[in-house]
Amino acid sequence: MDGTLVDSEKLWDVALRELAAEYGGTLSDDARRAMVGTAMATSMRILHDDLGQPERDPLVSAAWIEARILELFRTGLRWRPGALALLRAIRAAGVPTALVTSSGRPLVEVALETLGRDSFDAVVCGDEVTSAKPHPEPYLTAARLLGVPIGRCVAIEDSPSGVASALAAGAAVLAVPAEVPIAPADGVHQLESLTAADLELLAALLGESPA
Template sequence: MLFDMDGTLVDSEKLWDVALRELAAEYGGTLSDFARRAVIGTSMAESMRIVHDDLGQPERDPQASIDWINARILELFRTGLRWRPGALTLLRAVRAAGIPTALVTSSGRPLVEVALDTLGRDSFDAVVCGDEVDLAKPHPEPYLTAARLLDVPIGRCVAIEDSPTGVASALAAGAAVLAVPAEVPIAPIDGVHQVESLTAADLELLAALLGEPPA
């Protein structure tokens, strides 16, 4: 099992919204709703490029903005991280069944370490962070890396994602994909099963996505 983090397991996109809009205000501007949606699921570098362009300030240093956002979001994660509906129950069921499990996120390692205080460090056999791969989502590298770390063929993995960017990454890698849209709608895609919430997902559904008979 390959779980995305932001918007999939935890309701963190609202915290990112706070941080991104505060950054825009710090720069004397207002982040458009279009730009806010566009950054969901992207790498930090790409997110800052989108934000800077949206503010009409493309000359700004992306790393300086990344450092600002990271510091602020760490504060928010420590106090306001909440599970998405059904996520904890599904994760516990997967772990109880002994299924190899990885966290595959575009967030950087320092932020993920804080999130793991909520998610549980023993909830995952492997963790792939956005700053630990050469190519971020929507490239397939994050999911291919996770499957390699689990020593499971990617075609035997189910990836759970909330964004079009993440879905594209998982599909390109060759995983079965369960989409659970959070902040951004995901257009219907052949081979991608969608649910409104992870309360509608269970081990039987995950097995079905891999073409396996129910247990």
């Protein structure tokens, strides 16, 4: 979701840097990059360590971030280039589609007002799995909910954590880096933008022809 479908990483950046300032510090660029695509608990540990305040309660920090990001999502959520057109084409073709995100359900519910609740047959949130990305559980869960073998799924990701999760699950991967670079890897096709993606490409990643 974040950075792949919607240009929300910049909103997370605002909230995280505001919290760092609230704690009397400044979030480093390296720490911010390390947070991209991770679960909230991991991001809060990175933030606290970066500020030299590891003793802080990650639940308290997470609650602050979630409240602030909800405000930002309601007013500033924008589609990534090519994302809406590709999603519409996929839905028009009748392809089963799942949203697999590290964000929690309350935030996703707000985002779905922009994304469209009928855009996905299944939604897997970061607070609804035992192990978040880069663990394979989120994508395996999505494939199970769709009733589709994971080997016939294409995961579209923007972060190293998300790519690792999809690869470990056994999906084909289309990577479209947003905020951080993604290292080349077997089984990962990279594009600069989803404006260059279409149904033919997704089928090709599975070694198939589009229906």
